[in-house]
Amino acid sequence: MTQKASVTAAVLVIGDEILSGRTKDANSGYIADYLAKIGIDLREIRVVGDIADEIVAALNALRARYDYVFTTGGIGPTHDDITADAVAAALGVGIGEDPRAIKLLLERIKPEALNEARRRMARIPHGARLIENDISKAPGFWIGNVIVMAGVPAIMQSMLDRVAEKLVTGAKVVAKTIEAGGLPEGAYAAGLTDVAKANPELSIGSYPSFQDGAFRNEIVVRGKDTGKVAAAAAAIEALVARLINEQV
Amino acid sequence: MTQKASVTAAVLVIGDEILSGRTKDANSGYIADYLAKIGIDLREIRVVGDIADEIVAALNALRARYDYVFTTGGIGPTHDDITADAVAAALGVGIGEDPRAIKLLLERIKPEALNEARRRMARIPHGARLIENDISKAPGFWIGNVIVMAGVPAIMQSMLDRVAEKLVTGAKVVAKTIEAGGLPEGAYAAGLTDVAKANPELSIGSYPSFQDGAFRNEIVVRGKDTGKVAAAAAAIEALVARLINEQV
Missing domain, CATH: 3.40.980.10 (MoaB/Mog-like domain)
Incomplete structure (x- = not known):
């Protein structure tokens, strides 16, 4: 390739x-x-x-x-x-x-x-x-x-x-998924926006699903720079942990 | 509606x-x-x-x-x-x-x-x-x-x-499916083209699927005139029956 x-x-x-x-x-x-x-x-x-x-x-x-x-x-x-x-x-x-x-x-x-x-x-x-x-x-x-x-x-x-094998290809996108641990989207949206704004070259998405009467949210960080993806994912994990802690 | x-x-x-x-x-x-x-x-x-x-x-x-x-x-x-x-x-x-x-x-x-x-x-x-x-x-x-x-x-x-319930709707499409009974598409394609040409207001499709190492074909007739759909489906059923008979 x-x-x-x-x-x-x-x-x-x-x-x-x-x-x-x-x-x-x-x-x-x-x-x-x-x-x-x-x-x-x-x-x-x-x-x-x-x-x-x-x-x-x-x-x-x-x-x-x-x-x-x-x-x-x-x-x-x-x-x-x-x-x-x-x-x-x-x-x-x-x-x-x-x-x-x-x-x-x-x-x-x-x-x-x-x-x-x-x-x-x-x-x-x-x-x-x-x-x-x-x-x-x-x-x-x-x-x-x-x-x-x-x-x-x-x-x-x-x-x-x-x-x-004959296609021209580019850098692969790396993705990291963070479980929102029961937090509603509205609780972490502001913090997530901050991470997204600080990382304009990454695609950061929040994906709710609804099963058995409850929402389950996942946050996905995608990008071509492994280091930046890992750093943004770490920042989001810290955000989620802090918010869960504040709830208790 | x-x-x-x-x-x-x-x-x-x-x-x-x-x-x-x-x-x-x-x-x-x-x-x-x-x-x-x-x-x-x-x-x-x-x-x-x-x-x-x-x-x-x-x-x-x-x-x-x-x-x-x-x-x-x-x-x-x-x-x-x-x-x-x-x-x-x-x-x-x-x-x-x-x-x-x-x-x-x-x-x-x-x-x-x-x-x-x-x-x-x-x-x-x-x-x-x-x-x-x-x-x-x-x-x-x-x-x-x-x-x-x-x-x-x-x-x-x-x-x-x-x-x-608030949408404006039109006439419903009626669909009839005919099993091709093991016939390959290439065996009935010419006959199917004749039926399709005779019924330009109908949508007639042939859909192969591949399972367990064999093709299985279905022919679908779709249209808004129930009588015309039924007549075209009958013509295709007769075509399929004739071709299966010729194979034996």
Whole structure:
């Protein structure tokens, strides 16, 4: 992997089934975790339906703003699989049956079974690199800064593994979590603001959850400088300890 | 509920914790299900971080395009809770401490404990209606076509219940699912395209999943005309039965 100070990314999830509620999107959360681990900052996620103009508009907005755009969904053999054509349209390049992709498909599909629909899976924008996976023979592809992957989670994950080592990455974000020890957010918010203001290069968040009738709060410090993250986390731990002590 | 032919919506999820992978967003999937059931078409989901300019830009893009924008996250008492101010900025209205919201907070918080941080939860854009919930006293709000809800799922769900009966809704989408009975997508894709072309007003999707080393495909027909959905589903069932028969 090549390294830069900061590398940014967006995820574009493509599919009516997410918007209708039929399918719960697990891919964007998986990619968020994955990119954090390798040192790429995920800045935005969008979900759009199977509508060419929507996909093109979202792709063009995202690829102009971020170093990488990872798409999931819409690269199968059926009529609703329109991602490859939308990517070609967004990038203004041609698209056609790719002999490398046909060869891959023929490793699993008999020549007489390679019908028109299955050939759709070999439609790849001109100039793209193919992305193989461990599960199917239908490839994703990488063109410009757009990385096009399948929607089926196991296949998407395999494609992401294949791509990861070729990505330019940045400094990894380090995170420290501090349990608020039963304190309500309103009790530590002022102190936390002070720590946040003193550390503008860190991202400090307070995350309440509600379980079994009670709130449980966690404070997370995130940043690329391990020493600064540790110092801010220590300051917050001291704040929490002091406030708990004052309560007693 | 008032009814229209078609009512559209977008969801805007606000929070660094989703983009960092720390928290898996369950709210947008819940809202997708909920809106489908009451007859609102969810067209787009976006996730942005706790950055004012990003929230404002996403809000303005979405509220111009869709009948409703539902936001989740960023309305607590800590420094990273900036949604209310971003909404006011996006809509070009003032914002300040809302006496109605202060009154609500005082139902649970003693006057001497209503510190500056907790008062932040009463910052409401001018002209907004408050949205209460069954769990906390901190309200969400509704201004223009923007509905601002908490990020904690139980609270967000309660707010959505409170809002639902006041929303204008459209015809509900009916969905029929056809099991592809072990057929690969490539076997039925051509026939499915014919059904889709004959029914341009329906959304017909093919959804593969991969479990225990095998693909399992489902075909879903969605639309607002029950008769047309049933007829298309019957045509697809006949297609699947014919293809399975041909295989034997």
